[in-house]
Amino acid sequence: MSLQGKVAVVTGATRGCGRAIAVELGRAGATVYVTGRTTRETASPLKRPETIEETGELVEAAGGEAVVVRCDFTSVSDVDALKARIESEVDGIDILVDDVWGGDMYFHFDAPFWETPLEDALNLTHNALDTHLIALHKLLPLVVARRGLVLEVTDGDNDDYVGAGLPYYLAKCGIRALGRALGVELKKNDCVGLAVTPGFLRSESMLDHFEVTEDDWRDAVGKLAPVDFKISETPYLLARGVAALAQDPDVARFAGQTLASWTLMKEYGYTDVDGDRPDFGRWLTEVRNAGKDPLTTPPDDFR
Template sequence: MNTTLPLDGKVALVAGATRGCGRAIAVELGALGATVYCSGRSTREQRSEMNRPETIEDTAELVDAAGGTGIPVRCDHGQEVEVAALVDRIRTEHGRLDILINDVWGGDPFTRWVKGVWEHPIEDTLRIVRNGIETHLITAHFALPLLIETGGGLVVEVGDGKAGVPFRGVVAYDHVKEAVVRLGFSLSAELRPYGATALSVTPGFLRSESMLDHFGVTEATWRDAADSHGGYFRYSETPHLLGRGIAALAADPDRARFAGQCLGSWDLMHTYGVSDVDGERPDWGVVDQEARLADAEDALPSVE
């Protein structure tokens, strides 16, 4: 083992590691020497309902290439039996769990962005809630005993936006993302007596694989297209900005000071001095705050 790496000997489970933030977090934990179990439903043999090409095997290989050890495990985190088996495997193979990243989502196929809750198909509304909240609770239920036994662990709930952000456009989506932030706070209260730290995090405007596809660009060409797409795409970030911040957090012996909080990628960026993969340091927190102030000013009645 390379003892110069701060997470050497540490074992992490990234639940929902197939793509996006989950993949980037797994890779960046690996870059600091961790062994990372990369779980998800999309494999080279079968795609999940997301129907995208990224796989957990790809993620594990990227973890290896970064300097860690990646272990792909096909797991539906909505199925108690599968999650229990995954944790049993971690216990058998390593006997410890130091880091739990709860990044399961999978609600995109069921989200109807132009529908009110009374119009949104009820089966899709409930599926969003099950995929976005129940998976996190199931994973916590089965994984936390091993993390507590290990001692001094870290639990990170990955959401979208901090508490109290403006309505996210769909009731079920809004409910899930707000609940994830609260879950980081709630788990912190329960885990504090055991010496473990729990919190939630959020990226900014994320330049994920699906977002690049949505805008019809690649990571190599997105900047050329930013102006033509308008809006806030020019202020976007890759999932690795959040991943690097979380890896630095995991290596921080004083991370308990953040227990129960919701940290943005920009907060972690400033705290730990990390940069995105292109060397940029986009601060979505500042951009978002300026946009909200502008919206508030536009909503003020005229005094003329």
């Protein structure tokens, strides 16, 4: 419980990596402000069933203290209210994990950008980038007060374009850029900033998309899901790395970098919740980028 007495804020904590990160920070002893749009009374435009109350219950079941606050990070007034509440209850933030996304409704991977609705592109970047800027502008003063840690959550550990569509690429590169800039800017205030990324994620929405569950997800590989899905990971692979970073007294050595779940897994020596050690980065390098046939490549060599 080395995060006992520490205060963490996780944005976008309703599901996926945000939920898992909140749980693992709570497991390590932190008081976690669980923030997001979907509550048991109010659904977000994504219409997903997960709620921030459920995340809070998971945090407390893991041994942490959860403070559940509905907050739409596209709304400056909502974030102002969140800041005011935090200031009224504690004297700062030790760990800020900026995991807002909200772009699932707006990306188009299979069509040229100029043939997709411009409104979708603008909505995606608004949900994925403006939200991070709003959160940082309002909450960074509370991080500086505690000489804390800021983690920006993105997709991918480099800026290579892999065909995911221009708006999506812009959003995820932008988050990595924020991590690099925060590494420089926060150092001036004895704080640390960087970015983190999962690999091929078995989130709740991804499992639903491929019509499988965590128990039978392998059934989708090569059918509804691409072959790369066999090197997928739960949100907890990244979450355990985030908890390790938050407890690392020498975390400043990573300032400005983008660290992948597989990199953190090897750095801190942990596994996914199912005991696997999926190395999606090595899979990309040694199979996909090397031109090998992923269908005939044994996945166990990369787990």
